[in-house]
Amino acid sequence: MRVLGIETSCDETAAAVVDGERRLLSALVLSQLDEHRPFGGVVPEVAARAHLDHLDSLVARAMDEAGIGFDELDGVAATAGPGLIGGLFVGLMTGKAIASARGLPLVAANHLEAHALTARLTDGLRFPYLLLLVSGGHCQLVAISGVGDYTIYGAAADDAVGEAFDKTAKLLGLGYPGGPALERAAADGDPGRFALPRPMLGRADCRMSFSGLKTAVRQTIERQDALDDQTVCDLAASFQAAVADVLADRCARALDRFAREHGAPGPLVVAGGVAANAALRARLERVAAERETRLTAPPLALCSDNAAMIAWTGVERLRLGHRDGPGARARPRWPLDELAPAETGEGDAAWSA
Ligand code: KG4
Ligand code: ZN
Secondary structure: OEEEEEEOOOOEEEEEEEEOOOOEEEEEEEEOHHHHHHHOOOOHHHHHHHHHHHHHHHHHHHHHHHOOOHHHOOEEEEEEEOOOHHHHHHHHHHHHHHHHHHOOOEEEEEHHHHHHHHHHHHHOOOOOEEEEEEOOOOEEEEEEEEOOEEEEEEEEOOOOHHHHHHHHHHHOOOOOOHHHHHHHHHOOOOOOOOOOOOOOOOOOOOOEOOHHHHHHHHHHHHHOOOOOHHHHHHHHHHHHHHHHHHHHHHHHHHHHHHHHHHOOOOOEEEEOHHHHOHHHHHHHHHHHHHOOOOEEOOOHHHHOOOOHHHHHHHHHHHHOOOOEOOOOOOOOOOOHHHOOOHHHOOOOHHHHO
């Protein structure tokens, strides 16, 4: 089975071809960082326009690199949500057009499900496992029991953790995108210099909150006479350590609950752009080891937004008989626990209607 995947939900235009043997025949990602940098963040209209300008040629290149024609595909998967509506329209309409022109089945993919299933593509992981999804837009702990079978254990009540990294980096004058810049600065800093709060630490549930931490950084900055380079690095390191503490604590709670419900404490999978953070990964590895399970972290390119994970979601759902019709909608909001198991997909009858 070969599936073309299309991803346009945020600021990455991506196209990939993946097969049922977990091979990436092609995987292209076009970042829009340069378009958004002048604004210090993603501008939805700019993103939609850039997707529109680049998607067609990117799909053609992905097919070229895969070395196959459209008729050799077994399906098309395009992100239908959650995300920025303009970009979702561009990707989903392109996916629908290819599917209808070539008579291929379509999967209107959920972006979060795609992050959730990536470890099955990269590591062949079997269900069930516990997922920590940490990106710019999402921050949640989810038990993954099967395709479409997700139980959210806890989510961030306010800022997603990536958003907190980005906003904190901005406060520290570290530029955009903030996460990687903050990690670089933290490498030269003393994580013990500033005692920042650890929101939600020790709570019995698995909820998270990061906006208070960002506020604490702002207040600390306001108390400094001058924000010299060393202070910036120390604040970055202190912030990163606080985030790692909180996420480690929340993951430990979630692993305990997962063990009660599934008879084993993991494995634990981390995905999303923040999973690129080496300090966080190291910390989560320790948490997993303490509970005699292991941490699986997909390679960086497949942790952050990409189309291979969308194509793989297509593979997983098509295998189970899922088909979406031409009426499939783009959905800016589409939580994981609103997804139906694949068997109850809409069916392809709608295409011939
Ligand atoms: O998953 P992703 O590529 O896009 C979505 O938000 O869906 O994640 C991007 C987020 C940004 O907030 C970025 O600052 C953060 O991931 N990030 C990092 C690192 N690399 C990327 N955060 C902390 N440390 C990093 N090394
Ligand atoms: Zn994402």
